[in-house]
Amino acid sequence: MNKYLMQRYFLILLLLLAAAAPATAGIIRGRITDNKGEGLAFANVAVRTTTTSTASNEQGNYQLRLPAGRYELVFQYVGFKPLLQTVQVAGGDTATVLNITLAPESYQLREVVVRSTDKDPAYTIVQQAMQWRRYHQREVAAFKARTYIKTLARFTDVPGKILGLVKVGPDIKPGIFYLSETVSEMSFRQPNLVQERMISSRVSGDTKGISFNRASAGRGLNFYQNVLKSGFSERGFISPIAANAPLFYRYELEGSTRQGALLIHKIKVTPRRRTDPVFAGHIYIVDGTWRLHSVSLDLSKDAQLDYVDNLHIEQIFAPAPGPSDVWVMQSQKVTVGFTAFGFKGNGYITAILSNYKVTPTYPNRPAPTTPAPTASPDTPDDAPVTRETVAQVKKQKPKLAGLARTVRREGRQAATRDTAGLGVGQMKRGEVMLVEKGVNERDTSYWATIRPVPLTEEEQKDYHVKDSTEVIRNSRPYQDSLDRKRNELSFSKLLLTGYGYSNTFRKRQWYVAPVFNIVNYNTVEGLVVNPQATYTQRTDDRRTWSVTPSVRYGFSNELLSPSVAASWQLDAVKLSRVSLLVGRTIENFDPSSQLTPFINTYYTLLENRNYAKLYRRDGLQLGYQWEPLNGLTLQTTASYFRRYELQNTTFKLLRDREGRAFTSNQPVNAERPDGTAFGRNEALTTEVVASFRPGQRYITRPDGKFNLGSKYPTFSLTWRQGVGGVLGSDVRYTLLEAGVRHSISLGLLGTSNYRVAAGVFPGSSARLSFMDFRHFSGNRTYLTEDFSKFQLLDYYRFSTADKFLEAHYNHHFNGFLLNKIPLLRRLHWQEVASLNYLTTPTANHYLELGVGVEHIFKVLRADFYTSLQSGQRAGTGVRVGIGF
Numbered sequence: 001m002n003k004y005l006m007q008r009y010f011l012i013l014l015l016l017l018a019a020a021a022p023a024t025a026g027i028i029r030g031r032i033t034d035n036k037g038e039g040l041a042f043a044n045v046a047v048r049t050t051t052t053s054t055a056s057n058e059q060g061n062y063q064l065r066l067p068a069g070r071y072e073l074v075f076q077y078v079g080f081k082p083l084l085q086t087v088q089v090a091g092g093d094t095a096t097v098l099n100i101t102l103a104p105e106s107y108q109l110r111e112v113v114v115r116s117t118d119k120d121p122a123y124t125i126v127q128q129a130m131q132w133r134r135y136h137q138r139e140v141a142a143f144k145a146r147t148y149i150k151t152l153a154r155f156t157d158v159p160g161k162i163l164g165l166v167k168v169g170p171d172i173k174p175g176i177f178y179l180s181e182t183v184s185e186m187s188f189r190q191p192n193l194v195q196e197r198m199i200s201s202r203v204s205g206d207t208k209g210i211s212f213n214r215a216s217a218g219r220g221l222n223f224y225q226n227v228l229k230s231g232f233s234e235r236g237f238i239s240p241i242a243a244n245a246p247l248f249y250r251y252e253l254e255g256s257t258r259q260g261a262l263l264i265h266k267i268k269v270t271p272r273r274r275t276d277p278v279f280a281g282h283i284y285i286v287d288g289t290w291r292l293h294s295v296s297l298d299l300s301k302d303a304q305l306d307y308v309d310n311l312h313i314e315q316i317f318a319p320a321p322g323p324s325d326v327w328v329m330q331s332q333k334v335t336v337g338f339t340a341f342g343f344k345g346n347g348y349i350t351a352i353l354s355n356y357k358v359t360p361t362y363p364n365r366p367a368p369t370t371p372a373p374t375a376s377p378d379t380p381d382d383a384p385v386t387r388e389t390v391a392q393v394k395k396q397k398p399k400l401a402g403l404a405r406t407v408r409r410e411g412r413q414a415a416t417r418d419t420a421g422l423g424v425g426q427m428k429r430g431e432v433m434l435v436e437k438g439v440n441e442r443d444t445s446y447w448a449t450i451r452p453v454p455l456t457e458e459e460q461k462d463y464h465v466k467d468s469t470e471v472i473r474n475s476r477p478y479q480d481s482l483d484r485k486r487n488e489l490s491f492s493k494l495l496l497t498g499y500g501y502s503n504t505f506r507k508r509q510w511y512v513a514p515v516f517n518i519v520n521y522n523t524v525e526g527l528v529v530n531p532q533a534t535y536t537q538r539t540d541d542r543r544t545w546s547v548t549p550s551v552r553y554g555f556s557n558e559l560l561s562p563s564v565a566a567s568w569q570l571d572a573v574k575l576s577r578v579s580l581l582v583g584r585t586i587e588n589f590d591p592s593s594q595l596t597p598f599i600n601t602y603y604t605l606l607e608n609r610n611y612a613k614l615y616r617r618d619g620l621q622l623g624y625q626w627e628p629l630n631g632l633t634l635q636t637t638a639s640y641f642r643r644y645e646l647q648n649t650t651f652k653l654l655r656d657r658e659g660r661a662f663t664s665n666q667p668v669n670a671e672r673p674d675g676t677a678f679g680r681n682e683a684l685t686t687e688v689v690a691s692f693r694p695g696q697r698y699i700t701r702p703d704g705k706f707n708l709g710s711k712y713p714t715f716s717l718t719w720r721q722g723v724g725g726v727l728g729s730d731v732r733y734t735l736l737e738a739g740v741r742h743s744i745s746l747g748l749l750g751t752s753n754y755r756v757a758a759g760v761f762p763g764s765s766a767r768l769s770f771m772d773f774r775h776f777s778g779n780r781t782y783l784t785e786d787f788s789k790f791q792l793l794d795y796y797r798f799s800t801a802d803k804f805l806e807a808h809y810n811h812h813f814n815g816f817l818l819n820k821i822p823l824l825r826r827l828h829w830q831e832v833a834s835l836n837y838l839t840t841p842t843a844n845h846y847l848e849l850g851v852g853v854e855h856i857f858k859v860l861r862a863d864f865y866t867s868l869q870s871g872q873r874a875g876t877g878v879r880v881g882i883g884f
Helices: 001-026 122-138 215-220 388-394 402-414 445-449 457-468 477-485 491-497 597-607
Strands: 025-033 043-049 053-055 061-067 069-076 083-087 095-097 141-156 175-189 193-204 249-259 261-271 280-286 292-300 310-321 327-340 342-359 431-435 501-505 508-510 519-521 524-530 533-537 544-556 559-571 576-588 612-631 632-645 680-692 697-701 703-711 714-723 733-745 753-760 804-813 830-841 844-856 860-871 870-883
Touching: 001 292, 043 061, 043 327, 053 061, 053 342, 061 069, 083 095, 095 544, 122 249, 122 261, 122 280, 141 327, 175 215, 175 457, 193 215, 261 292, 327 714, 491 501, 519 597, 544 576, 544 844, 559 597, 559 612, 830 860, 844 870
Parallel strands: 025 095, 193 431, 431 697
Antiparallel strands: 025 061, 043 053, 043 069, 069 083, 141 175, 141 342, 175 193, 249 261, 261 280, 280 292, 292 310, 310 327, 327 342, 501 508, 508 533, 519 524, 524 544, 533 544, 544 559, 559 576, 576 612, 612 632, 632 680, 680 714, 697 703, 714 733, 733 753, 753 804, 804 830, 830 844, 844 860, 860 870
């Protein structure tokens, strides 16, 4: 028997064994209720002394599949007394019904172990938890766990139109609009390396869909951190046991209770100031070890939530398997309510973690002499509790050496195993999540076996209706009927958003830009009509290609400028793409100018300011972009153009400003005092841009690679070369440029963004025209497209063909200051400060300083700037743009 046949034989044998395994197991199911008979949603059910656990659904129903045998189950719910129940599980797929009623925990105000002169004992308890916070944050050196996540989102109300303008599609209705389940293997290693392998995924109504659930995303809700980054706020939220928590919270001890041998303190936490980024609710702290037993906390709009109206978090912790005194999270649920643009709804994300394999950081620390917190409630109250001081614990050396090698070795071993019937590949450096091929190919019987949380009636109905009608919904007649609704023409589409014509069944779309992009005005061409239509075709493997024909016509200079742009996505994993531009185009001398056609039209017709300076180019440009290595992106461009100087042909306007006159179409530049005219020339140029981001994290899915960013800056190198003497090219020059950019989170103080670039045109015999200069994207209007660029700098005056250095810095305070002012914090505005700097041989030292506010009406930003030229005040101005 050859090697190939041997592999097939063992694979078939493993599959048969896997298929036969569930037959020896039984199911325990039932309903968990309170003493009023109401179901307890997301209550925790755990097998005592093991890492096997599950949770109830929204109706309180639970199920747990276990091999035949006798077990002790612990039922827990935040604020309720744990219940220990012994159950006998029969084999052969039989079901045992066990309904449970939990009683509210009786928290008695008694004398606690630690005494204090504070007005409430809660402050002393929290002080102990704060002192031990860093220890508990680091007590797990590494772990691996099985994670089940279910996400549900539903609309309770749907408007007819968004903002009264854009009509809502016919397929958007009240009810569940997203339901998915995933099973993943997650690993963690200090200080914060999380890797996840998704092995099963199910999305309601989409058999080919892959859930966006991420087990690692829940790590952001770690209350042992000072500030929690939840994704629902730019500035984060302060933990109730953070190092500076008493500055933001009030605490009240509502009582203490015995759970087995453990004394649990229930502490109510409330914000000191209503608009601080803090939680309200309860935390439960274990006496002696001062760790979190569980939390039940809320956030509201007062805490500056960005995307939802309210948020509720519940977490339950339990001892990890093994002799060491280490606790891990058993379950977490996050529920939200939202209102936006007329839509109202709610949803939840629940996560169940089990099958832990834990490596403790302090392996020499003795385990407590008391049983686990899930021990019998009949344990005597006077059972001893092990106590150590923080100083004693810190004397123990963390067992972190060699941990990286252990994780990599286990990864290689996992690559040879079959997890849940699917081949599991080894994860790579920087890969935080790997979605295995075939994750969405599991049938309903598989999910009935592996799903730890039973479906509610609403969820069952959603799966049944959407899955059974998926073939119909994906059929051509159904898709065509929806397309007829989506493709209806309206005034708002023509004017504001553009018109899209879709053929969903064939995965193709036409898109026509809105009128304010098609029609504009300038002094070179007069009235310009520039219709553009983009045709996009998607493929079955989720790659795309698109073509954009354009026919630009200027009525004053009577010039027709046809062109075609196209792009092809070649590889979704390597992020490779080819682009092509061919034809005649009218270009701004600064290719990255903030001066959009719409802004220039307004200022030309109403303000007598023809800021845009244009030229014509005929030819072609070919580009290629790809990511050969994670974090390294290369962009190459080669172009050949014949370039023509253009002149003003019209001076018509709608409102004449006294004392103002239109200027020549020839840009004014300090390095070319004799003028920037070039007549006509030909240019063959090449450009290579390499950008590298160390430590880039990413997700690998069957449909592509998705980069998530890094804690390190992005470094870039640019080499642009004008090639003279080839194909009649008149230019010969070299531009070398290096840059760095990064975003830094400073916790409650906000977020800083910076970008620095420096470059030079080496050689004294360079030949180039003004459009080949290095431009710096200035702005002379009240409107801005990008606040990270210059805001008072002239568009072309300091463009250079020499050495240069530019730097941009923006700091978003995220409401750190304004939220402390009673009259302003209700507006939810956020303050921002910026600095822009430029030095060239002619600009000398140019500096801009700006302060402003963003989130005005949720989407606008307004800044006031002042500029200095070589230490002398050069100007001031206000700029308004999009800022959220």
